Amino acid sequence: MRDANLLFFFVAYSVLKELAYLNPYFFKYRYHFIGGIFFVAASNVFAVVSPQVVRHAINLVTESRDLYFSLAGTAAQADMRERFVGILLLFAGVYLVLALIRGAFMFFMRQTLIIMSRLVEYDLKNELYEQYQRLDQGFYRRNNTGDLMSRVAEDVGRVRMYIGPALMYAINLVVLFVLVIYTMVRINPTLTLYVLLPLPILSLSIYYVNNIINRRSEAIQAQLSELTSRAQEVFSGIRVVKAYAQEDPMAKHFDQECIEYRERSMGLARLDAIFQPLMMLLIGLSTIITILIGGQQVIAGTVTPGNVAEFVIYVNMLTWPVASLGWVASIIQRAAASQKRINEFLAITPVLVDEGREVPDFHGDIEFDNVSFTYPDTGIRALHNLNFRIPAGHRVALFGRTGSGKSTIAELLVRMYDPDSGVIRIDGVDLRDIPLRDLRRNIGYVPQDVFLFSESVAYNIQFGTIEAERSLERAKVLAGYASIAEEIDQFPRKFETRIGERGVTLSGGQKQRISIARAFSKNAPILLLDDCLSAVDAGTEKRILDNLEEYLQGKTALIITHRVFSLLDLDEILVLDQGTVAEKGSHDALLSAGGLYAELYEKQKREDHVA
Ligand SMILES: Nc1ncnc2c1ncn2[C@@H]1O[C@H](COP(=O)(O)OP(=O)(O)OP(=O)(O)O)[C@@H](O)[C@H]1O
Ligand SMILES: [Mg+2]
Incomplete structure (x- = not known):
């Protein structure tokens, strides 16, 4: 048991240590953050009040029932009935208004917390991008482009899930728990205890299953990217594939990858199919216990029927956040793993130090x-x-x-x-x-392997010119120096023609000369x-x-x-x-x-x- 505790603290510590990098961002966006917490709390207050309306309504009905029947046949009964309907409609109206207010606060809660997560995501992406620009050639030779892309896209995305949804649900859970349990204990501590019993099981099992689901969907993602890159390679090398008459073997290979992908996806779907009903079962169990134990207490006279109805609503209110607890935990864990990779990446110092101060x-x-x-x-x-x-x-x-x-x-x-x-x-x-x-x-440099951007010819030629000095005339002069101007004039949109995948395909010699013109553009x-x-x-x-x-x-x-x-x-x-x-x-x-x-x-x- 002690070991388990130690392990838990170790995991929690390492998770928090990695994610601590993000703390300055919470400070930077503190108004969003504090506002978010306020809106979460406010929406929950209104959520907790509404079951009490239900309690009063039901108690009113059950308590006045005997009186109502005893008045059978008199004019007073009709009168009472009328008033009754009026009061119940009033309750319904109050309930509706509470729900609307709650909804409004939930809207603002998303507007603050989710927006904060998007802002942090934006900042983080920029930070990573700057680091990419700072790193030197050696780094780019050691790492492949796919990894680099995924670090920006996937890892930052996962970190965002922590800052946005996970944190929002966690705050929501804490506030709701405090409010709901306080209210429940005040009504009846024993009933509260019984009702809450299945919840930890729910939470743990969701955490467990969710981790399996994540692992499987990651494997599927990996398989998919394998599949995509294979397809991409075949498409870009289609001339070679055809020239060597390798269509069939390539197709067979592709087919195998597809089958693998299908198998894995179906495995995940099966797990999902078990998972959903299991959750519903556990949630249903709580409701049943509430009615069973609550019913006995009503007979014993310790609680009113209205309380039981109220409790059923509370339980259903709690189950979703408790279920999300497991989900939140696994999001945080994944975010920590991603943040760890991001931190490692940001910690790389370029081998080339740029500390020179002397300008010849x-x-x-x-x-x-x-x-x-x-x-x-x-x-x-x-x-x-x-x-x-x-x-x-x-x-x-x-x-x-x-x-x-x-x-x-x-x-x-x-x-x-x-x-x-x-x-x-x-x-x-x-x-x-x-x-x-x-x-x-x-230094005007024409590298041996020409690289041009998928932009217009004019843009590529003037890549080394400061923006203010770029013009068509200048592009023409530079192209003239590199003996490519006449050929560019033959292109469909002349200097505005796009180069590359969605534009014209240039010959090797044309690329070289545009690259020379580009070197000239620096003057x-x-x-x-x-x-x-x-x-x-x-x-x-x-x-x-x-x-x-x-x-x-x-x-x-x-x-x-x-x-x-x-x-x-x-x-x-x-x-x-x-x-x-x-x-x-x-x-x-x-x-x-x-x-x-x-x-x-x-x-x-x-x-x-x-x-
Ligand atoms: N990025 C690199 N990483 C590791 N080794 C490299 C790299 N670039 C070149 N080399 C090696 O360094 C040596 C010199 O290469 P370099 O590219 O300077 O030759 P070069 O004279 O430009 O040849 P070429 O006329 O074919 O362009 C070669 O043995 C090559 O294999
Ligand atoms: Mg060379």
Whole structure:
């Protein structure tokens, strides 16, 4: 028994500890909260008074019955009958008015408490969203999108159930209990005791069954999301499925998942089917006990028939809140589990610390000083004692085989990661000393894997422009720089055309060029292009490079490529091999040196020839 108590306190403690995070919100919305408690109390006062009206009505009838019959046949009986009906109608009227007032208070109770829960939900979602934006690349590689989404949607939803409905029912229960039991004990303590006996059983069994139901419905939810993601995958990969004639096996697989889902759903339905009648049975039991014991007491003369009727109403009034007690307990438990996950998530500190306070002029002098970097999740050593410097205003191409670490350099430069050792500097300032926003605002970056938002072309192109400066003209100029303007004019709604699932499907090369235009939109002093011309033909490549010549005036550019292009006037070419600089120099110098560059160039020339 002691152990059970200890366990109970331990569970209660850990539940409260997690949910304590929400307490400041109760303070923030204290007027809603206090108002809610007041309305709950007020509605219950009116609820408890109404059975007393019933008691008086019934007592009036039973007590005056003998007198009424003794007056049989006289004019006084008709008179009494008339008055009687009048009084009973009055009782009915009072009862109705009480119910209306109670209803009004219940309305305000929801308006305060449920609204408070929605407000907290809103705040929590924003808090989570901010944390998502603060976290770094490493976090997003370790976690999948589904988990992240569910944390915002499901976990916050469950916490809301605690702040809203669960708390409302709990307060309601406490107030109602105090009022009803006080009234009942004042009338007859023994009867009260008997009547309340089945209630704890009701509460416990509901708690127990409700937990099973929750567990099963969660399993069903999981199955459903499995099913949905499978369907989604098949739909988005439908071309591959059809091209490989795999429709039948896929359908069979899907069918199996569906059968599983059906079985689980039916299991839950069966449990539900038993649960409802069981509850009704227990509630009915209380009523029967009231009438049985109450009837005996009426015969013994300790209570009036009106009291018995009153008690029946009280019992029915209590059963629902008592039943909800089990429900409330399991909601709170689930909310605590969700809040625990939320707390853990909010406690994650980004590995990248943004504490720099030094803002350089951003002339664009870039320096890698003995930089080494190993990807933390895979342990792959991508950069190895890397040294190079790009003076402000220079154009440098970064060239190397696939996997040599080119994109890693770009990611380090925009500080998606920090180097393990060594220092990266811009204008002589360590990147870690520069506020992240300032750093990233001053680098126009075209990542290797293009990502565009499902928005209009104009929006995507001007993503880096501050809102006030966005305009169609500007979008056109930027598109012109990236040699994509003419193609955009062919789209159904030109610059207003939506990209992505519900809009136009762009070719790889078109996506790349929109992504380049987007990098231009920042008008940053440093431009970082990661393999951004891989999907365009030679003619377009030349046009972009010509435009680039104009755009790049006075800017520092780092152009990553694994194709050699001699068209652009470069200051230097860095040849990267296994995470370190193997050679550097001009195109001609590197060719005549006959090293890695020359080898790769020859290879490319042969391939181009074949193609
Ligand atoms: N996010 C990552 N997590 C773990 N390892 C990575 C990650 N990105 C790259 N790597 C590894 O780091 C090494 C360098 O990769 P990087 O992307 O820098 O090459 P790259 O020169 O850009 O190649 P490509 O020309 O194919 O784009 C590779 O071995 C790669 O497998
Ligand atoms: Mg790369």
